[in-house]
Amino acid sequence: xxxxxxxxxxxxxxxxxxRSRRSVAWTGAGALVVVVLLAxxxxxxxxxxxxxxxxxxxxxxxxxxxxxLAGYAGLVSxxxxxxxxxxxxxxxILALHGASPFTALPIAAIACGVAAVPLWWLxxxxxxxxxxxxxxxxxxxxxxxxxxxxxIGGGTGLPLPGLSGLGPTLLAAYTYWAALxxxxxxxxxxxxxxxxxxxxxxxxxRDDEVAARSSGARVGLARMLVFVVAGIGCGAAGAIxxxxxxxxxxxxxxxxxxxxxxxxxxxxxxxxxIEGPIIGTxxxxxxxxxLASYNAWYLIIxxxxxxxxxxxxxxxxxxxxxxxxxxxxxxxxxWLRNPVGPAGLAAPLTPADGGN
Amino acid sequence: xxxxxAIIQGVLTGGLYALFACGxxxxxxxxxxxNLAHGDLAVIGGYIAVFVITxxxxxxxxxxxxxxxxxxxxxxxxxxxxxxxxxxxxxxxTLIVTLGLSLVIENALLQFFTANSRGxxxxxxxxxxxxxxxxxxxxxLLVTIFVVAxxxxxxxxxxxxxxxxxxxxxxxxxxxxxxQLAGADYRHVFGIAAALAIGTVALGGIAYGMYSVLxxxxxxxxxxxxxxxxxxxxxxGSLWGTLLGGVVLGVAQQIGAQINISDEVLAGFIVxxxxxxxxxxGLTSRRTQS
Numbered sequence: 001x002x003x004x005x006x007x008x009x010x011x012x013x014x015x016x017x018x019r020s021r022r023s024v025a026w027t028g029a030g031a032l033v034v035v036v037l038l039a040x041x042x043x044x045x046x047x048x049x050x051x052x053x054x055x056x057x058x059x060x061x062x063x064x065x066x067x068x069l070a071g072y073a074g075l076v077s078x079x080x081x082x083x084x085x086x087x088x089x090x091x092x093i094l095a096l097h098g099a100s101p102f103t104a105l106p107i108a109a110i111a112c113g114v115a116a117v118p119l120w121w122l123x124x125x126x127x128x129x130x131x132x133x134x135x136x137x138x139x140x141x142x143x144x145x146x147x148x149x150x151x152i153g154g155g156t157g158l159p160l161p162g163l164s165g166l167g168p169t170l171l172a173a174y175t176y177w178a179a180l181x182x183x184x185x186x187x188x189x190x191x192x193x194x195x196x197x198x199x200x201x202x203x204x205x206r207d208d209e210v211a212a213r214s215s216g217a218r219v220g221l222a223r224m225l226v227f228v229v230a231g232i233g234c235g236a237a238g239a240i241x242x243x244x245x246x247x248x249x250x251x252x253x254x255x256x257x258x259x260x261x262x263x264x265x266x267x268x269x270x271x272x273x274i275e276g277p278i279i280g281t282x283x284x285x286x287x288x289x290x291l292a293s294y295n296a297w298y299l300i301i302x303x304x305x306x307x308x309x310x311x312x313x314x315x316x317x318x319x320x321x322x323x324x325x326x327x328x329x330x331x332x333x334x335w336l337r338n339p340v341g342p343a344g345l346a347a348p349l350t351p352a353d354g355g356n
Numbered sequence: 357x358x359x360x361x362a363i364i365q366g367v368l369t370g371g372l373y374a375l376f377a378c379g380x381x382x383x384x385x386x387x388x389x390x391n392l393a394h395g396d397l398a399v400i401g402g403y404i405a406v407f408v409i410t411x412x413x414x415x416x417x418x419x420x421x422x423x424x425x426x427x428x429x430x431x432x433x434x435x436x437x438x439x440x441x442x443x444x445x446x447x448x449x450t451l452i453v454t455l456g457l458s459l460v461i462e463n464a465l466l467q468f469f470t471a472n473s474r475g476x477x478x479x480x481x482x483x484x485x486x487x488x489x490x491x492x493x494x495x496x497l498l499v500t501i502f503v504v505a506x507x508x509x510x511x512x513x514x515x516x517x518x519x520x521x522x523x524x525x526x527x528x529x530x531x532x533x534x535x536q537l538a539g540a541d542y543r544h545v546f547g548i549a550a551a552l553a554i555g556t557v558a559l560g561g562i563a564y565g566m567y568s569v570l571x572x573x574x575x576x577x578x579x580x581x582x583x584x585x586x587x588x589x590x591x592x593g594s595l596w597g598t599l600l601g602g603v604v605l606g607v608a609q610q611i612g613a614q615i616n617i618s619d620e621v622l623a624g625f626i627v628x629x630x631x632x633x634x635x636x637x638g639l640t641s642r643r644t645q646s
Binding site (some may be wrong): 145 | 388389390392438442445447449451452453456457458460463464466467576577580581618619621622626628632
């Protein structure tokens, strides 16, 4: 997968290529503080707040996965609800066989990753719009197939067993911690993935697929890996959904609305950046919480905002911040530093971290 | 005999699916847009039909005279504004914008017209009646829809091959720059193609309202997914392919329903996936992708 050729003329020796800028240490420490603070939430806030945050964590995990798919691998999937549903159902099946839903969570996530391989084989033949609807049809097919089995609830679903031993406060706290853990792992995984060699290939695909292919990047393999990782992430989010709802209902877990939410949170926040889904999730939760009493209105407004952002602010809200401050919370690109240059001026070396 | 009956019913339902699918295929063929709001626009067409029938007492069968031009205008307007804007920014943007449009339409219908389902022309002989040939029972409605679908496809075929605008549409699909150099505004041509696509799918929406019932989610759950399955099964870029695809989908569903009544939709999708696996080369060629 080697694709970066040595430059013919090397830059002067006092230039230095770096990816960890000074701010990284600060953001790293800051992220740690935020995670520790969030982990303490069940002790400080009412369970109503943690319930809302569990929802936010689910959307954030989903949005990060969708961002990986659409923002980096160029795969616009409208069928990610397939993995949300599969994750929920794997937890249900394991719980029906006596496992604790919390133990079942990681197993369900991995199982979704395994299931993603044959599903990828089915849909990988299609591109762009046709890939989008094919994944959608696939999700609908999986739902119809699962509805055939009455032992796991058929068309109406089943309540999730195995959690009645926990008191409501403890259950809420455990659910919250599990959701937080899934989100932290998902964000960390996306960050490390994008800093790896695969990340370089993905960034190359994002910027110019033909150029990446002709440089020897194994585009198909990279895409498959991303599809599998996104399957694992969405499956974990589905497992959290099952645990937080305490029941699994096919039409709810396989709802295309999950994909709409993850896609629009990503688009509004900024596609192709790690920070985008975080901002987008915040906007989404804000809309949902303020407009919750007006039924469908928050979805109408969410759709309209997504259309406007897609048309007029292609890099999303984070793009607006980024273009002014050139600031990253999660640096995945390379930077050229000239220590003796004017005021230690830093400039992006590759388009690896920029826009499309 | 039940099987022969199922196959004949399936063939006839295929006409309905072809009505759903030909606009999707046309828009992809001409402007490389996969319109994810395609089904929701059909539902809007059906709702407008319900409105003109109940509010201004247009006869059920003539409702299309108002609905189709209105929806064609909406299609033209959408293409010249949202979709054209999205097209200039890339394929991803067209998907996001049409997905957003789909979400907005579906929830707006839910908000303003509730989740209640609406039928069109319930109680009419055409909608409920049937006749028998031998032991095969044929519903007037399905036969009519099939005939309408064939007439629409013939009309589209004639329009695309003989009329001035049809030639322009085909030329634009082949080479947009060349058409522009020759002095035609490709955006107007795109608009006309979208008007045709949305006009025909509105007809599909009315037909679906008679065949079954319309509700806000019918656009994505049924119409869009069936249209897409029909397009892929039949092969891209061919008008008669969409009819073939619709017929194959319809027959698969009816056979599935014969085996187990709840497997109707699943059987159709399984045939779709089988086509994806067995005939992928006929589905999309690499040249049309980039």
